[in-house]
Amino acid sequence: MTELKYWLWLTTRPGMTPGKVLMLLxxxxxxxxxxxxxxxxxxxxxxxxxxxxxxxxxxMDRPQDILADCDRLGVDIMTLQDAAxxxxxRQLADPPAVLYWKGKKFxxxxxxxxxxxGSRKPTEYGERMAEKFGLELSRGGALVVSGIAEGLDTxxxxxxxKGGGAVxxxxxxxxxxxxxxxxxxxxxxxxxxxxxxxxxxxxxxxxGEHYRPRNRxxxxxxxxxxxxxxxxxxxxxxxxxHALEQGRDVFAAPGALDNEMxxxxxxxxxxxxxxxxxxxxxxxxxxxxxxxxxxxxxxxPPQVVRERLERPPERQRPSQPDRNPEPKQPVQSQPxxxxxxxxxxxxxxxxxxxxxxxxxxxxxxxxxxxxxxRTQISARYVLSALTMLQVQGAVEELPGRRFRALIELEQ
Numbered sequence: 505m506t507e508l509k510y511w512l513w514l515t516t517r518p519g520m521t522p523g524k525v526l527m528l529l530x531x532x533x534x535x536x537x538x539x540x541x542x543x544x545x546x547x548x549x550x551x552x553x554x555x556x557x558x559x560x561x562x563x564m565d566r567p568q569d570i571l572a573d574c575d576r577l578g579v580d581i582m583t584l585q586d587a588a589x590x591x592x593x594r595q596l597a598d599p600p601a602v603l604y605w606k607g608k609k610f611x612x613x614x615x616x617x618x619x620x621x622g623s624r625k626p627t628e629y630g631e632r633m634a635e636k637f638g639l640e641l642s643r644g645g646a647l648v649v650s651g652i653a654e655g656l657d658t659x660x661x662x663x664x665x666k667g668g669g670a671v672x673x674x675x676x677x678x679x680x681x682x683x684x685x686x687x688x689x690x691x692x693x694x695x696x697x698x699x700x701x702x703x704x705x706x707x708x709x710x711x712g713e714h715y716r717p718r719n720r721x722x723x724x725x726x727x728x729x730x731x732x733x734x735x736x737x738x739x740x741x742x743x744x745x746h747a748l749e750q751g752r753d754v755f756a757a758p759g760a761l762d763n764e765m766x767x768x769x770x771x772x773x774x775x776x777x778x779x780x781x782x783x784x785x786x787x788x789x790x791x792x793x794x795x796x797x798x799x800x801x802x803x804x805p806p807q808v809v810r811e812r813l814e815r816p817p818e819r820q821r822p823s824q825p826d827r828n829p830e831p832k833q834p835v836q837s838q839p840x841x842x843x844x845x846x847x848x849x850x851x852x853x854x855x856x857x858x859x860x861x862x863x864x865x866x867x868x869x870x871x872x873x874x875x876x877x878r879t880q881i882s883a884r885y886v887l888s889a890l891t892m893l894q895v896q897g898a899v900e901e902l903p904g905r906r907f908r909a910l911i912e913l914e915q
Contacts, residue, residue, distance in 0.1 A: 510535035511583045512567035515602045516705065517558030522598040522717070524555060529584070529601070573706040577680055580605045593724050596750065600703035600721060606679045607699030608670065610647065612725050616794045617647040617672070618786060619722050619747075620664075621740045622656030622732035627765050630733030631659045633757050637730060638663025638671075640783025645798040646790075647672060649726050651718070652691055652700075654684050656732050665693055672725070675702040676718040677710035719743040720750075727790060728753030730780065734768035736896045737853045741768055744895075745855065748888035753789065755780045771895045847914045854898070857881050858889050862898060865909040869902055 514525060514535040527549065532538045539562065546556050574581060582589055582603045590612040593599045610617075618641055622634055638660035641648050648664035651657040652673040664671040671694055677683065679700040682691045694700055703721065704714065719742050723729050729747040731754070734740035747754055756777040759766020773779045780786055787798050850859055857879075864870060864878045872890060876883050890907055893899035898911050 507534075507536060508581060508583070509564060509567040509571065510539050511602055512570050512581075512705070513564060514538055515703075516566050516570070517555060517561075519552055519554040520558060522600055522703075524549075524551065525601045526598065570705045573680075574604065577706055578606060579679055579706055580609070590725060592726075593721065596720065596724050598720070599724075600717075602703060604679055604702050604705060605699055606701075607672075607695040608697070610670070610672065610699065612647075615647045616645065616787075616790045616797055617649050617726040619649045619726040619729040619743070620656070620660035620732065621650065621722070621729060621734075621743050622660075623734045623738070623740060623765055624653055624655035624657075625765075626656050626659075626733050627763065629759065629763075630656055630765060634659035634732045635663035635666075637732060637757065637780075637783055637786075638665075639667040641786065642667030642669030642671065644783055644787045645669065645794070646783070646787060647698075649674065649722060651675070651722065652682065652687055652694065654687070658687060658690065660732070661690060661694060665697065670698040672699045672701060674718055674722040674725075675700060675704070675710070676714035678702060678704055678706040678708040680706045681709055683710040715739055716742055720746045723747040723752055724750055726752060728755055728786065730755040730757070730786060731769050731772055731777070732757045733759055733765050735765065736768045736771055738768075741892065741896065742855075744772065745888065745892045748891055749885060753778070755786055757781070768895070771897070775891055775895050842909070843911045845911055845913055850913060853896070854893075855889070857885055858893055858898075859913065861886065861889055861893065862909050862911065862913055865899060865907055866912055869906040869908040871904075871906050875907070 514520070514528070528538050529535070532541065538559070543560060546559050551559070573579070582605055584594070584599060584601045588609065588611065592612055620634060620638055620641070622630060626634070634656040638648050642664035647670055648660060649672045650660045652661065652675065661671050661673065673691065673694050675681070679702050682688045691700060701721070703717070719739065723743050723746040729744055729752055731740055731744055744754055754772060754777040756769040756772040756779060758773060758779055759769055761770065778785070791798050845853060854862065860879045860881065861875055864875060870878070872883070872886055875890070876886050879886070890899060894901060898909065899907050900910055901907055
């Protein structure tokens with residue numbers, strides 16, 4: 505407990521990021537040594553003024569409050585040095601130093617965990633498919649992982665619970681802050697048979713800037729990510745992007761060609777994601793690795809699936825607005841015929857690496873190696889980013905494995 509308070513102190517410093525925490529731990533080894541370091545030692549690192557001031561503040565009030573909240577709420581705390589900390593997360597470039605955990609403990613490295621993600625504003629088809637996949641994956645022995653937002657997250661969780669298996673939800677705020685509030689009882693069900701997990705301490709409100717970091721954990725804990733229904737931009741595609749960077753498998757459910765909510769999943773399939781029509785299509789990828797956990801069961805008869813997924817007469821609707829709405833795609837014509845993405849919308853649609861890559865490809869077509877040379881971004885990230893940019897319709901591949909931008913960035 506004494507050592508734990510130093511982890512909480514370090515991870516709650518204003519402006520402190522997982523990457524900076526990892527950098528400091530690489531040098532000081534333990535949070536306690538970081539705590540007792542002085543200004544001169546902090547000055548050796550590329551920290552912002554805000555981060556340095558936070559490290560110089562030695563008050564333990566915040567860590568003590570967090571410990572009291574966790575004790576009151578029945579929330580466990582796991583740190584990067586714990587033996588049970590998932591190796592899958594340790595392999596990330598920016599692993600969360602602390603995880604807040606309410607519910608069952610899972611050894612994720614031994615679990616056939618599959619993330620199910622999709623739009624917050626799905627069609628009825630998307631809702632049915634998310635619930636169907638959640639049920640079939642759960643029934644087949646997979647650990648279903650999702651968020652707990654409105655839309656397809658909610659549907660996937662309900663399906664997994666009906667399938668009789670465990671389910672894990674990743675939150676973009678404290679585990680005691682469920683968004684939307686209408687899902688608070690669903691969250692209780694998840695905690696009872698599975699777990700609610702967050703890198704944010706209890707009491708933390710869900711914020712838009714928390715979702716991208718949350719998504720890296722969601723995909724990082726899993727073997728693969730299933731996209732059920734989504735556009736070619738937004739939170740689902742960001743999660744898929746994380747999955748590609750982390751070397752995870754990507755699956756996609758096909759949708760109608762004239763349905764804009766299926767544009768993202770159909771494009772993923774076009775770019776190499778495995779097309780799946782049932783949970784079995786995903787489970788068969790991992791039967792050899794997890795023979796004692798996964799069952800090679802035949803798909804449920806359609807009538808049985810309909811009965812299990814039958815909804816109550818009144819459907820729940822969230823009482824609060826979407827905290828992380830999908831950005832609208834601005835279109836502005838240009839003499840070149842290419843779409844112009846306005847400066848104010850660029851960060852919402854693309855990562856910083858993707859923006860750099862688009863910028864160099866605007867000039868002329870380049871090979872992946874040339875993009876690496878010009879941007880100084882690692883080859884692994886360039887390759888995954890090029891895949892995502894093709895999925896989003898921002899880049900196309902030409903003969904000879906060269907790539908060119910299909911959009912222009914407003915300067």
